[in-house]
């Protein structure tokens with residue numbers, strides 16, 4: 001009986017014999033050596049050619065990062081146990097959310113979503129697109145609850161709801177891509193376009 005080890009041995013032996021016969025029949029010894037030398041020389045030339053002729057492309061230098069859209073998928077619905085807007089008169093309402101960016105440059109949306117209920121908020125205009133001109137430095141994206149929507153209460157103070165810090169560009173990023181950033185109760189998706197010098 002032939003066990004598995006025996007089968008492997010037989011197969012190997014047959015292959016070896018076939019190879020040996022093939023060489024003997026098709027190529028005399030000196031031809032075989034010549035063929036091998038030629039092949040080695042061809043490979044060497046090929047490799048040498050690659051080294052000599054290949055020119056390393058200079059790494060692209062990031063210039064500016066454009067933000068096309070900001071989508072806030074998660075945010076705190078209450079300020080602790082209290083509604084973001086809980087007036088003395090009238091019923092409590094959800095937050096009125098605006099995004100702001102701080103860091104080397106400061107900017108903010110010119111639009112907001114009123115009385116948010118947890119639904120996803122997508123900003124594609126109202127201040128967008130924006131250009132971050134220090135792409136190697138950290139920026140912070142903040143979401144704020146606006147407290148004076150009609151401009152009638154100059155003494156009101158808007159509420160910072162949450163924030164997340166990010167680097168506009170990470171080495172290797174090109175083209176346009178959407179990154180998801182999370183910090184605590186806040187998750188945001190930002191679509192970036194990378195612009196190089």
Ligand SMILES: [Ca+2]
Pocket residue numbers: 084085086145146147159
């Ligand atoms: Ca408020």
Ligand SMILES: [Ca+2]
Pocket residue numbers: 085093094095096114115116
């Ligand atoms: Ca509100």
